[in-house]
Amino acid sequence: MGEFSILGKSTPRVDGIAKITGKAEYAADLSVTGMLYGQVLRSPYPHARIVSIDTSRAEGLLGVRGVITGKDFNGFRHGFMVHTRDESPLAPDKVRFVGDEVAAVAAIDPDIAQEAIELIRVDYEILPAVFDPEEAMREGAPAIHDHVQRNISAEMHMNFGDVKAAFAQADHIREDRFFSQSVLHGFLEPHACIASYEEPGKITFWGSKQSPYFPYRNLASAFKVPLSKVRVIQPYVGGGFGGKNDTFALDYSAVMLSKKTGHPVKFVYDIEDVMMAGRRRHPMIIHLKTGVKKDGTLLATECRVTADGGAYTAVGPMTIYLAGAFLSLPYKMPNFKYDAVRAYTNKPVSVAQRGNGVPQTRFAAECQLELIAKDLGLDSVQIRLKNAVEPGHVTVNKFHISSCGLKDTINQATDFVKWRERKQELATEREKGGRYLRGLGLACNGFQSGARLHGHTACAVVIKVHEDGTVSVLPGATDSGQGAETVLATMTAEIFGIAVEDVHVSKVDSFLTPVDPGSYGSRVTSTAGPALMIAAGKCRERLAEVAAQMLNVGSEELEFRNRQVYGKNSPEKAIPFRKLCHMAYQSGSGQVIIGEGYFGQNIALPNWETGEGDVANTYTFGTQVAEVEVDRETGQVKLKRMVVGHDLGKMFNPLIVEGQHDGSIYGGMGQALYEECLTEDGLTLNPSLLDYKMPTALDMPTVMKSINIESNDPIGPFGAKESAEGTQVSTVPAIVNAVYDATGIMFTDLPITPEKVLRALEKKEQGGVKNAPAGI
Amino acid sequence: MIDINLLVNGIHHSLKVKDNVTLLQVLRDHLGLTGAKIGCDCGDCGTCTVIVDGEPLLSCLALAVEMEGKAIQTIEGLAQDGQLHPLQQSFHEHGAVQCGFCTPGMIMSAKALLDKNPNPTEFEVRRGISGNSCRCTGYDKPVKAIMAVAESESRTKSENLGKERH
Numbered sequence: 001m002g003e004f005s006i007l008g009k010s011t012p013r014v015d016g017i018a019k020i021t022g023k024a025e026y027a028a029d030l031s032v033t034g035m036l037y038g039q040v041l042r043s044p045y046p047h048a049r050i051v052s053i054d055t056s057r058a059e060g061l062l063g064v065r066g067v068i069t070g071k072d073f074n075g076f077r078h079g080f081m082v083h084t085r086d087e088s089p090l091a092p093d094k095v096r097f098v099g100d101e102v103a104a105v106a107a108i109d110p111d112i113a114q115e116a117i118e119l120i121r122v123d124y125e126i127l128p129a130v131f132d133p134e135e136a137m138r139e140g141a142p143a144i145h146d147h148v149q150r151n152i153s154a155e156m157h158m159n160f161g162d163v164k165a166a167f168a169q170a171d172h173i174r175e176d177r178f179f180s181q182s183v184l185h186g187f188l189e190p191h192a193c194i195a196s197y198e199e200p201g202k203i204t205f206w207g208s209k210q211s212p213y214f215p216y217r218n219l220a221s222a223f224k225v226p227l228s229k230v231r232v233i234q235p236y237v238g239g240g241f242g243g244k245n246d247t248f249a250l251d252y253s254a255v256m257l258s259k260k261t262g263h264p265v266k267f268v269y270d271i272e273d274v275m276m277a278g279r280r281r282h283p284m285i286i287h288l289k290t291g292v293k294k295d296g297t298l299l300a301t302e303c304r305v306t307a308d309g310g311a312y313t314a315v316g317p318m319t320i321y322l323a324g325a326f327l328s329l330p331y332k333m334p335n336f337k338y339d340a341v342r343a344y345t346n347k348p349v350s351v352a353q354r355g356n357g358v359p360q361t362r363f364a365a366e367c368q369l370e371l372i373a374k375d376l377g378l379d380s381v382q383i384r385l386k387n388a389v390e391p392g393h394v395t396v397n398k399f400h401i402s403s404c405g406l407k408d409t410i411n412q413a414t415d416f417v418k419w420r421e422r423k424q425e426l427a428t429e430r431e432k433g434g435r436y437l438r439g440l441g442l443a444c445n446g447f448q449s450g451a452r453l454h455g456h457t458a459c460a461v462v463i464k465v466h467e468d469g470t471v472s473v474l475p476g477a478t479d480s481g482q483g484a485e486t487v488l489a490t491m492t493a494e495i496f497g498i499a500v501e502d503v504h505v506s507k508v509d510s511f512l513t514p515v516d517p518g519s520y521g522s523r524v525t526s527t528a529g530p531a532l533m534i535a536a537g538k539c540r541e542r543l544a545e546v547a548a549q550m551l552n553v554g555s556e557e558l559e560f561r562n563r564q565v566y567g568k569n570s571p572e573k574a575i576p577f578r579k580l581c582h583m584a585y586q587s588g589s590g591q592v593i594i595g596e597g598y599f600g601q602n603i604a605l606p607n608w609e610t611g612e613g614d615v616a617n618t619y620t621f622g623t624q625v626a627e628v629e630v631d632r633e634t635g636q637v638k639l640k641r642m643v644v645g646h647d648l649g650k651m652f653n654p655l656i657v658e659g660q661h662d663g664s665i666y667g668g669m670g671q672a673l674y675e676e677c678l679t680e681d682g683l684t685l686n687p688s689l690l691d692y693k694m695p696t697a698l699d700m701p702t703v704m705k706s707i708n709i710e711s712n713d714p715i716g717p718f719g720a721k722e723s724a725e726g727t728q729v730s731t732v733p734a735i736v737n738a739v740y741d742a743t744g745i746m747f748t749d750l751p752i753t754p755e756k757v758l759r760a761l762e763k764k765e766q767g768g769v770k771n772a773p774a775g776i
Numbered sequence: 777m778i779d780i781n782l783l784v785n786g787i788h789h790s791l792k793v794k795d796n797v798t799l800l801q802v803l804r805d806h807l808g809l810t811g812a813k814i815g816c817d818c819g820d821c822g823t824c825t826v827i828v829d830g831e832p833l834l835s836c837l838a839l840a841v842e843m844e845g846k847a848i849q850t851i852e853g854l855a856q857d858g859q860l861h862p863l864q865q866s867f868h869e870h871g872a873v874q875c876g877f878c879t880p881g882m883i884m885s886a887k888a889l890l891d892k893n894p895n896p897t898e899f900e901v902r903r904g905i906s907g908n909s910c911r912c913t914g915y916d917k918p919v920k921a922i923m924a925v926a927e928s929e930s931r932t933k934s935e936n937l938g939k940e941r942h
Contacts, residue, residue, distance in 0.1 A: 012868045019876030020864040022811020022851035026877060029810035186911040188815040188823055189877045238813070238877030239911050271816040481875025481912050655871030655917075662914035663874065689820035689909060697902040697915040704916050 006494045010655040014489045024236040027192035027208040028268045036106040038267040039113035043095035046346035046682030047129035057119040063112035066260040069103045084313040089252030096311035099277025101249035106257040133308040133343035144344040151344040153309045154317040158611035160396040161335030166300035170291030178286040178364035179749040182677040189238020195254035196264035201225040210240030210480035211518025212508045218247040234508035240480035242352035275687035281353035283308040286364040296383040300335035307342040310349040316342045323357035328395035329446025331387035355728040366443040366733030405709035406621035409645030413623040437630040441738025447726035448616030451521020458600030459528035460514035463535040465593035467585045469578030473505045476516025477528040483656040484524040495536040497560030522722030529717030534597025546584045618715045620726045622646040624734035635754030641703035649713040649721035657723045658706045668731025785853025800824045800835035811851035811880040822908030825881035832888035851880035870921035874912030882908040886922045895930045
């Protein structure tokens with residue numbers, strides 16, 4: 001369709017005005033007439049059997065309308081897959097981590113609800129607990145789930161090519177151990193919802209969900225009502241990052257208490273609920289063995305992962321699949337073997353978080369590649385260019401690379417910082433000595449653009465063209481802050497040749513919007529985008545028929561641009577888009593212009609047993625260069641600048657794309673340098689934003705540069721791919737490699753705290769460590 | 777219950793409140809002003825920031841009864857006669873908003889800063905919003921948005937000053 005008039009330009013967010021004026025309503029801002037306030041009771045023990053629960057005093061408290069326990073759910077369990085349904089809305093018989101929910105109340109005000117919670121008496125039989133995933137899998141460890149052997153929640157094994165033969169041919173083999181820690185999603189909006197249950201079985205649910213069709217399905221199952229009787233309505237969502245997919249205790253409890261009391265019930269978790277008992281990124285112990293030729297050509301890699309899953313399985317199987325499958329990107333990796341186990345421990349549950357599993361193993365692989373380059377005396381840039389995948393590449397686990405700008409991202413990101421000169425400059429500076437050691441680090445990534453899972457995996461969009469020349473978009477996709485609504489609005493405006501303000505994008509309402517799996521795995525642009533193009537294309541076709549008659553030109557010659565429609569060769573005879581819409585409705589048959597489309601990229605899903613096959617519609621690639629400054633006196637590491645080179649297929653909106661890169665840098669920097677959920681005997685020691693250190697505006701680098709490469713993907717809408725998560729994948733190793741450059745010490749255990757830096761520097765000065773990993 | 781008089785966004789309110797409620801609760805639950813958010817509810821995240829007598833205040837840590845007679849400004853009071861405040865406009869145009877949950881608090885912190893220091897350095901801007909957490913933006917675009925307002929205001933002022941001299 002020729003030059004774009006809207007896509008490619010910086011367009012402010014369509015939901016921006018509501019957000020900057022305070023009018024955007026998030027779940028906790030909502031209220032419904034007659035609603036009650038809910039509160040949950042959490043376990044103080046990491047592992048205990050519930051002997052009895054006495055709710056009588058709570059029930060007797062003035063203002064309390066309902067009290068429920070796990071028994072009210074009649075054995076219902078939920079989970080990501082049929083065979084992993086190990087989680088109950090409220091624990092019916094056993095608690096498995098500090099914070100596991102055991103009861104809930106609804107009262108006429110939040111203070112009374114809190115008081116009632118304190119009046120519930122639970123008699124626990126305390127059980128031995130286990131907190132370390134390796135210990136959890138040993139013989140004789142406490143069984144967290146009855147009938148589960150060795151506390152193994154999920155396993156994933158892949159074996160592609162011939163690793164053994166490849167290692168035999170390798171000139172150099174390295175084996176290293178890495179540890180990626182537990183970090184929070186970090187959204188500031190705690191979970192909140194309101195639910196209303198009307199007899200004989202209709203649920204209305206407003207909740208802070210990045211994937212509202214998860215509760216749609218889960219609530220229907222839990223309350224045994226048809227899907228058509230579950231109305232999930234999406235408010236604004238205050239960040240998700242993977243942490244607002246699942247259906248939680250508050251969601252089920254709100255519905256159950258509404259059913260019991262006949263009133264709508266509102267739950268708002270506080271930050272301690274999130275930080276003490278909420279979901280987290282999977283901590284992983286990663287053993288990585290990689291073989292290369294002398295010239296740096298990668299031959300084989302063998303990876304063993306022990307993932308700390310926490311008390312339940314949740315989305316864990318997907319996480320450990322992705323952590324392994326992406327060993328085959330972004331470099332040509334002809335042979336790889338992957339063995340992962342996800343162990344139950346008596347800790348909060350590990351789930352997907354921006355990058356879902358891929359950042360952990362990519363951290364290990366990129367840092368090890370840096371060590372390999374050092375071992376062989378090869379240049380960090382050259383070893384990556386040598387192995388970089390190219391368009392048309394098919395990975396050994398059968399990912400089909402339809403477009404790839406990886407080499408461009410490497411070249412442009414390193415050129416931007418004048419890699420060679422800057423490395424030399426910093427090395428010379430370090431030789432002079434002094435308090436600060438500065439260094440440059442590099443890392444690349446390959447990521448999924450449009451994750452595809454089992455079950456219903458397509459996205460759909462309905463488009464309604466109004467008589468006044470405006471357009472409503474009803475997607476199944478959700479904006480949790482990433483900019484989904486703006487992407488869909490700008491695409492729509494482009495297709496109809498109208499202004500962005502002429503487009504209204506609806507939030508999910510499961511009564512009206514099409515069903516959708518959810519907004520995770522960088523799906524919206526990649527999968528909802530093509531669905532929108534199909535839906536809008538149908539509407540445009542029908543409008544074109546009318547326009548062709550009005551203008552007396554062939555419909556294929558029509559241009560839709562600047563709120564006008566005209567024949568390519570007769571632009572002077574343009575009709576306003578608004579008039580065209582009006583005529584389409586008012587003349588002839590009285591048609592209404594509505595179109596629908598769905599897109600599921602009709603290719604085979606991966607084989608979940610072997611791990612073979614495409615997991616995504618298409619794949620993105622990126623490179624990051626970090627410059628850090630290490631303070632030898634305090635041990636503090638400061639990220640001075642971060643350059644992102646990202647192959648996004650096609651640039652839709654620089655404002656949003658840069659914002660996504662910035663957010664990934666932020667999350668990755670937090671993980672690399674500051675953040676960790678500290679636990680002792682299963683109790684989170686830092687469940688506040690004061691003690692859990694997310695970077696502030698003063699900590700962030702003042703230079704964050706985005707360089708975007710357009711590889712024009714043949715599958716993505718208008719050639720576009722994701723630009724939301726891939727950058728999170730290489731942020732951590734870019735920083736760690738920069739610290740390695742600065743100090744000569746490879747920090748293999750995250751985060752790189754000042755204590756670790758000081759200890760390692762001291763050890764190095766005593767001659768203990770030379771260019772070796774410092775797993776402390 | 778205690779009687780209090782608050783001046784919120786230029787409007788007088790006489791209310792009866794419990795002695796333990798916070799200003800944030802009064803704004804949200806009594807006055808329906810939900811722009812200030814409950815993030816951490818303990819003074820760590822800045823999402824509840826409002827301006828009281830010219831100073832930024834974490835409204836989750838302030839008791840409503842201590843606000844007697846004070847002038848309180850919230851995000852809802854920033855736009856005047858349908859015109860966005862320059863900071864709001866700048867946040868919008870610079871892409872400084874993502875999920876938007878931290879945005880009202882961050883804009884109020886920025887306003888309090890610029891009201892006192894109309895021409896801050898980038899460091900001063902970063903320090904000014906360092907109490908406002910944000911997981912989405914990495915602060916780069918918010919900082920640029922605030923700097924742009926500071927620069928355009930100081931330019932307008934110097935232009936006006938220039939005109940006065942003529």
